[in-house]
Structure formats: structure tokens, C-alpha cells
Amino acid sequence: MRWIFVNNNFAEEAKALLQTNDLAIQRGYAVFDYFRTVNNQPLFLNDYLDRFFNSAKELSITIPHTAQEIKEIIHQLIKKNDTPQSGIRMIATGGYSPDSYTPVQGNFILEQQPLLLPDAEKFEKGIRIMSYSYQRDLPAVKSINYLMGIWLQKQLKEKGLDDVIYFQGSCISEFPRANIFMITPDGTLATPARNILAGITRKKILEFAGETLPVQVRDISLTELKQAAEVFTTSTTRRILPVTEIDGIPIGNGKAGPLTRQLLEQFIRQQESFNESAYTVLENR
């Protein structure tokens, strides 16, 4: 059984319920965040909690627990579910709003699912993507608004592609659920500075990449992206995953690039050193 925490209680999935007058159901109004556990230990939890509370503040959503209380509930959830490699989602909604429009005391949900990271084969192959002109609303806020991302899934399936990079005007920004990086032809690591959600994986990479590479956080055009030596995407569920094709154009030699691999190795060694199994993706290559 998989336990879900709703407001003040643990419940099984079929009994983890919200009233239909919640602002998430009425108006898609809620914030969330999502982190990994490695061997039952949350990874970068303080970063994720900070972002979660910041998102809620920006949307005037009241989270009915303190960060410390949520940490304690996470601890209990991990113990109850015993799913060592997992993703944990925290959601805070706009609450049971009498006028179906104004946020009130929020409802809080905590849920956990097994999570399989991309394996060595997936890493080598990378993902094939298309570009799409779009800018997410309030990009710095991790809201539950994925209308465009989910709507685009149909096009992606029809084209046999894995994901979509948003751009607006001449600037690329991000994937619906992930950040983007490129290695320029002269070996510089670059990632967009603006109109994005500040990913935690992105943040960690920016913290250590400067040890081995020149790093730029700046505007990147779609044209420049397609001429990059290497491109990769980062997220909690992907870690670092190569992008091998954009709008039908192969990136580099169309396979995972050497600096992308080096950054993944650094990420794993530095950030998950307590976790033996994390090395599988490296050893299997």
C-alpha cells in the first residue's frame, strides 16, 4: 500500500481526497514541488522546501504546516512507504474557496512514488526534441499549471519526439518540466538566465561546473542552441540527460557528449556520494 498524507492524516490512495470546491479543481490554482529520495534520504530537501514556500507566498497560498512540520511528515511518509528510490510531491492548493476564486486556507498533500532514473542506455541515446513558441505564466513559481505542456504531448507523440523546448522571440527558456544547458563550440557551459523556473538540479550544476568549465548564465537564442557542441536537460527525475536532436537537427554527433557525461559524473560523485547505486549509470557505459 502507498500512503498519501492529506492535511493532517495519512490515507491510502483511494481515500486521499479533496472536496471538489478546492481551488485546484475549480481554477487550477495550487503550487507544488517534487524531490527525490536516495536510499530513503531526501536529496537537497531544504532547497525544495524553500522553493515550495516561495511559490506559495507569490500566489498567496497558505501552507497549513511549517517547513519543520513538513520535514517531520516527510520522515514519517518515507518510513511508512519504504520506497528507497522515490519521488515525493508536495502540493498546496488554494483551498475550499467560497467564491471559487479567492485563495483561502490551503490544503496540503504529500505523496510518494517509486522513481527510476534514466539508465546508461537512455543516457547514451539522449532525447529528441522540438521547439515551440511559448512562455510559462509566472515562470519563477512552481504552479500546477501544465495546460500547454500536456496539450503539446499529442504533437510530440505524433512526431515521435521526447520533449519540447519553449522559446519566445529570440530566446529559449526551458522545457515544461526541466531546464536546458548547452556546451558552446568553444567549450563554455551556458544556460538561460531569465523566464525560467530555477531548477534545483540546475542550481547544483552551476555550483560545481565552474571547477572545470567556463560558465555563463545568459540569454540563448534558438539558432545558437542548434549550433551547440552539446545540449542537455536537467531535472529532478532526469538528473542530466543529453539532447541529441532539436527540430530534426542533430546536436554534435547525435549522441551523448563527453562534457555532458563529465558533468553527470561530477553531479553523482559530489551530490550522491552516500549512494552506492547511483554509480550504476556510470559503470554500465
Add this chain to the structure above:
Amino acid sequence: MRWIFVNNNFAEEAKALLQTNDLAIQRGYAVFDYFRTVNNQPLFLNDYLDRFFNSAKELSITIPHTAQEIKEIIHQLIKKNDTPQSGIRMIATGGYSPDSYTPVQGNFILEQQPLLLPDAEKFEKGIRIMSYSYQRDLPAVKSINYLMGIWLQKQLKEKGLDDVIYFQGSCISEFPRANIFMITPDGTLATPARNILAGITRKKILEFAGETLPVQVRDISLTELKQAAEVFTTSTTRRILPVTEIDGIPIGNGKAGPLTRQLLEQFIRQQESFNESAYTVLENR
């Protein structure tokens, strides 16, 4: 007690529930529609049902009932709640999605609340609005995505304003929950043609306004809007309501205009002739 219909059952509010893994809660992914009852009779129901099913189709959401079944359920709901002047909301969500991203069999909600239309005093005073640069995603679809509309409520409250008109580039489009019309200085009725939700009230006005006024459905700039003789907003809950100030600039003489009043009288006489109480707003002036 107020009855709510969820999937296959009528339930009271506290027992009208969805599981937290519904795509509305996970990703804000759902469509809805909202119509009025007048003396327990649904107004323009076929128009609203058509739009509801079209929205669902565009978002690959499966409504678990036919239009005919929904009509029957609406009939039962009206009977059970006996709230003659009401608003009825229908919601169809992305369903209990195993991957929290892909729409599956949708969940269906039908709910009813008492609805008070603007009275004569509110009509005479009109509403004061500001403009904001924004374009709704997939504007022709009535999705539950109101992230920007609700987020902007804080600014509106601080400024003591009633609503916000979206524009992008040089074109105005719509309010978060309503359409816009203007009367030009030469007495032409005009309303934006593109990037809007096609409101049912808007549609009805366009059907009869040509009897007395020249009508244009075309692009309108924010500058032109502010120089209009009269401006008004239309929606299911507002019917026709004057806009008397935009970004601090009074429209016309800053009060309800004569052609706006004439259109409301036409709307009520033509569309709600079976409803005696509808005349209150006219008689009280």
C-alpha cells in the same frame, strides 16, 4: 443542503470528493463551463454544452457522460437543489492519471450555487478596470487555468479596481472571466475577434445587436478602447455591465451609457422574456 453531482452520484458538499491523484489537482488540467438558471430553467444550455464538449475534445479530456445524459443530470440537480436563480458549473478533469501527466478517463462534476445578477445601482455605477499585458493559453478552450487572473486579484484590491482587461502587443482581448465590447464615437458596436474565449452572452448580443447598430468583430487597440463612447463587459454572471474607467481614464461621462442600457434591455426582452424578475434591473432605474 446543496447537492453536488460527482461522476455517478449526488453528494453533499463535504462528501463531493476527488482523489488527490486527479490531473486537476496534480497539473491544473481540466475544462469547465458555467451557465445560469432563470426560474429553474437553464439558459442557452445547448450553447454551453457545445462549448464544454469542444473544450474537452481540444484537451483530450474524456467526459464520462453524453450531452443528453448531462442534460438529464442537470434536470435532477435543479430539482434536488431548488435554487431558481443560480449558476451551474460543469467540470471535466484529466482523471486519475497513473503518471500524473497523461489524461485518462475524466472525472465529471456538476454543482449549483445561488446567483445574484448585478442590480440597477451596480449597472449605473459600472466597473473600473486596469489593463495588463497578457494572453491566455489556448484562449478558445474554457480550461480551469486562472493562474494569472487570480494572481492579479491582489493588485486589483490594492488599487481598488474591479477587473483587468488583457492586451498583447497593440490588441486587447478579454477579461479573465468575461468579454469586452465598445461603442465607438460614431456609434458602432465593436468587440475583439481573436485570442478570446467565445462567450455565450457575447454570441447572443452579436446575434441581435445588428438590428439596431452597426456591428464590427475586429482587432481593437487599447488606445482606441480608451477613446470609446461606451465600453461594457459581458459574461454569464454579469450579463451586460458598463466599464466606466480604464487605467484611470473615464469612459464617456464615467457612467453607464445609453446604448449599453439599450443592449441590456434588448438582451433581457429577447432572451429572458419568460422571466418576470429579469426586468427588475430595468424597472429600478
